[in-house]
Amino acid sequence: MKDLRGKTAFITGGASGLGFAMAEALGRDGMNIMIADIEAEAAQRKVEELRARQIRAEWVQVDVTSRDSVRKGAIETIARFGKVHLVANNAGVGAGGALGSVPEGDWDWVIDVNLKGVVYGVEVFVPLIESHGEGGHIVNTASMAGLISPAGMEPYCASKFAVVAMSEGWRQQLAPRNIGVSVLCPGLVNTNIYAGRRNRQHAVYGERDKDYGQADIERQREWMAGGIDPLIVGQRVVEGVRDNDLYILSHVEYERVVRDRFDQIMAGFDKSKQSPALNTLPRDRRLDVVSIDG
Known part of the structure; x- marks a missing residue:
């Protein structure tokens, strides 16, 4: 998708943080914006901000944990704009803790x-993108926590590793259909993800530990304030979409940490080459190797 002008983007979690930053950056490049968010009032306010900047924008209330809600959001987007070209599956929440305490x-x-919110976004919108024949793009927001796994963040990392894996597979499936797939893996960004529990459906997920308390929220807010401006990440997303990048990265300082993880994986391969057990396999044995970039 080199030419974004006049095309339409659907962005989940679009009323705050990275979602709104993407909305603003894509809107500046001429895209129509549909902000999809579970918070209707916030979505409406953000749409007014975009319109004040001469960006054509609408909003729809969407709960990404519900396939039906995502489908209704898609129907509303088609009704407003006629077509969808770019889908940013961005809505996300965080949770973690010591083993056994989560x-x-x-x-x-x-x-x-x-995880499921990304699945629903892809499965609902891909047929709609295919139907107009103009091609399109999917951007799935993972995290640097989809490439490395700090202790205590296992629930979040597990979901974000899954987003990376799904994006790699879908990219291979959708390339022949003229639909690009990118996975966004940022580090610390100055967003309000720390306050995500305000939208946790306690009737569904239980009341236990539903609130961290004001002191915990303030500590999280101070930590997140050290992150980079989300608009910079939004602009990086625009670059990645135009170039059809698989991985969209915004925090180059993590390169060494990611390399360290892969060095351990490669060390495992090197050790396995010397394995007495594996050396019993036929020497001419060949394995099929599939590129993650198709």
């Missing part, structure tokens, strides 16, 4: 939003 409901909540 409530079962938090595991379910993180997986439903961060």
Whole structure:
């Protein structure tokens, strides 16, 4: 998608943080914007901000944990703009803690939003993008936590590793259909993800540990304030979409950490080459190797 002008983007979690930054950056490049968010009032306010900047924008209330809600959002987007070309599956929440301390409901909540929400966005919108024959693009928001796994962040990392894996596979499937797929893996960004529990459906996921408390929220807010401006990441997304990048990265300082993880993986391969057990296999044995970039 080199030419974005006049095309339409659907962005989940679009009323705050990275979602709104993408909306603003894509809108500046001439795209129509549909902000999809579980918070209707926030979405409406953000649409007014975009319109004040001469960006054509609408909003729709969407709960990404519900396939029906995502489908209704898609129907509303088609009704407003006629077509969808770019889908940013961006809505996300965070949870973690020491082993054994994370409530079962938090595991379910993180997986439903961060993982299943991406599945629903892709499965609902890909047929709609295919139907107009103009091609399109999918941007799935993962995280640097989809490439490395700091201790205590296992629920979040598990969901984001899954987003990376799904994006790599879908890219191969959708390339022949003229639909690009990118996975966004930022580090620390100055957003309000720390306050995501305000939208946690406690009736579904349980009341236990539903609130961190004001002190915890303030600590998280101070930590997140050290992140980079989300608009810079939004602009990086525009670059990645235009270039059809598989991985969209914004925090180059993590290169060494990611390399360290892959060095450990390569060390595992090197050790396995010397394995007495594996050396019993036929020497001419060949394995099929599939490129993640098709």
